[in-house]
Amino acid sequence: MALQPKITAVVQRTEEMVKTAFDYKSNSRVIRNDMIFENWKMKICIGCAIMGVIYFILILSCGGF
Secondary structure (H helix, E strand, O other): OOHHHHHHHHHHHHHHHHHHHHHHHHHHHHHHHHHHHHHHHHHHHHHHHHHHHHHHHHHHHOOOO
């Protein structure tokens, strides 16, 4: 008879832990995707800057605009 409240408490805590784990996993997935997007955005910006510098150098070396 005394075990019933303890079992109920354990089951309730387990359900809360499952919900917390699910929330953690979904939030970490969102953060991971955001970081991947930021990383690609930075790579594209750096690539465009390098291409712009190379283009500018080529224009100057071939006689100007």
